[in-house]
Amino acid sequence: MNENLCGQAAELACREKYFEPVLFEILERSWEKKTQSTAILQAICSLLIKGNKCEQKWHVWYERGVENKLRVTRLYEYYLLSTDLSRDIEPPKSVLLYFAYQCNLDWEYAAWLYSCVERCKTKDPELYITYKPEMDHFLLDCLNKGRINRHLSWLYRENLPALALDKTQGETITSLLGSTEVVLNRKECRKLIVVHRRLKGEETYWLQDGKACVSVYDPEDLLFTEDEEQNRRLVTVDRKELLSFQDAVSAWGMEALREWGTESIAFLLEAEKRKLSELDQIAVWTKLCTNRQLEDVYGQELRCRLAVWLSEQEKNKELNAFLRTLSKEQIAEKDRLCMARLMILHGFYDKAYEWLAGQCFCKLEPAELMRLCSRLLAKESHLEEKRLMLLCAQAALNGKYDDRILQYLADAYEGSCSELEVLLQAAKKF
Numbered sequence: 190m191n192e193n194l195c196g197q198a199a200e201l202a203c204r205e206k207y208f209e210p211v212l213f214e215i216l217e218r219s220w221e222k223k224t225q226s227t228a229i230l231q232a233i234c235s236l237l238i239k240g241n242k243c244e245q246k247w248h249v250w251y252e253r254g255v256e257n258k259l260r261v262t263r264l265y266e267y268y269l270l271s272t273d274l275s276r277d278i279e280p281p282k283s284v285l286l287y288f289a290y291q292c293n294l295d296w297e298y299a300a301w302l303y304s305c306v307e308r309c310k311t312k313d314p315e316l317y318i319t320y321k322p323e324m325d326h327f328l329l330d331c332l333n334k335g336r337i338n339r340h341l342s343w344l345y346r347e348n349l350p351a352l353a354l355d356k357t358q359g360e361t362i363t364s365l366l367g368s369t370e371v372v373l374n375r376k377e378c379r380k381l382i383v384v385h386r387r388l389k390g391e392e393t394y395w396l397q398d399g400k401a402c403v404s405v406y407d408p409e410d411l412l413f414t415e416d417e418e419q420n421r422r423l424v425t426v427d428r429k430e431l432l433s434f435q436d437a438v439s440a441w442g443m444e445a446l447r448e449w450g451t452e453s454i455a456f457l458l459e460a461e462k463r464k465l466s467e468l469d470q471i472a473v474w475t476k477l478c479t480n481r482q483l484e485d486v487y488g489q490e491l492r493c494r495l496a497v498w499l500s501e502q503e504k505n506k507e508l509n510a511f512l513r514t515l516s517k518e519q520i521a522e523k524d525r526l527c528m529a530r531l532m533i534l535h536g537f538y539d540k541a542y543e544w545l546a547g548q549c550f551c552k553l554e555p556a557e558l559m560r561l562c563s564r565l566l567a568k569e570s571h572l573e574e575k576r577l578m579l580l581c582a583q584a585a586l587n588g589k590y591d592d593r594i595l596q597y598l599a600d601a602y603e604g605s606c607s608e609l610e611v612l613l614q615a616a617k618k619f
Contacts, residue, residue: 359449
């Protein structure tokens with residue numbers, strides 16, 4: 190094509206109302222083989238915008254248009270809409286200036302743009318100051334809507350700590366802990382299912398262009414894709430954590446997170462895995478133990494760990510309050526003997542006696558049995574039950590007894606001759 194024909198093609202493209210593939214191909218070849226004139230480039234950009242071409246493969250043309258400072262309506266918008274958001278590149282200064290006072294982009298593109306501005310705040314502080322009010326407004330709006338992605342997470346940590354967040358916004362911060370970005374190559378899948386190790390049930394997320402932001406609290410949490418026919422397939426892909434617990438602590442401090450996260454399962458699960466101060470440990474574990482979302486086995490294990498930890502730390506007030514409300518079903522059968530020991534030590538004798546039903550008495554220390562039996566006899570509890578008689582005999586025959594136990598056994602115990610002889614000698618020596 191000669192220069193005259195190229196000009197006519199460019200003029201024709203400007204008059205077209207819709208995208209014409211054949212016309213675009215002519216203009217593209219004209220640009221590449223004959224001449225790289227701004228008129229042809231302007232026609233190409235104009236034609237692409239009329240066709241609403243936002244795919245990444247078209248970005249090179251919008252980039253050329255920006256570099257040549259073309260005056261094409263909505264050129265800068267399409268430059269961003271066709272940008273690969275996974276790349277951390279610095280847009281031309283003209284693009285940043287264009288959006289400095291008004292940004293009507295979708296939130297994902299706006300977050301990418303603002304992250305570019307944030308990265309160059311030292312290099313261009315005046316531009317950053319211009320963007321700052323609108324950027325803060327945007328971040329608070331995204332936070333109120335519970336949005337997060339890779340760019341927003343970083344912007345939240347860099348900007349929100351300096352702003353006064355209300356309780357609702359703070360609670361949203363804690364609810365976003367554990368947010369993870371998952372990118373899949375299979376575009377036919379429409380849903381991503383997350384099965385948590387420590388929580389009941391499952392969570393469902395919609396995939397957009399093979400991507401989803403999901404809540405993952407443990408490496409053992411399982412991810413499944415689901416297609417239109419509800420077929421599921423286990424997913425094994427790299428997971429990129431967006432807002433880690435440590436990043437949140439560094440940004441807002443543990444005191445603020447603890448205040449915001451009392452009702453947040455995300456905060457409680459993330460905090461439980463970490464070494465905290467005694468005050469925080471008690472608050473987190475106690476709150477988590479009462480949460481109904483916990484998977485049964487994990488909940489039972491956690492309650493046992495909490496009781497043992499409180500005993501080791503000599504937190505008697507907190508332990509007594511915990512044991513008082515604890516039910517048998519909340520502890521695994523294998524751990525009930527351990528709980529019964531703590532109940533005996535802290536004066537919950539009737540409850541310990543109940544929990545020992547069906548347990549092997551020989552696993553208890555004779556001193557523990559003696560303490561339990563003596564207190565029950567003093568309260569005149571369960572006197573007619575054979576199980577109490579057997580507990581008393583177990584303690585006495587192992588050399589642990591007092592006057593109450595001996596009197597009780599002397600009045601009613603029916604054992605072997607050798608056992609009765611042992612009890613008789615113990616009574617004589619007492």
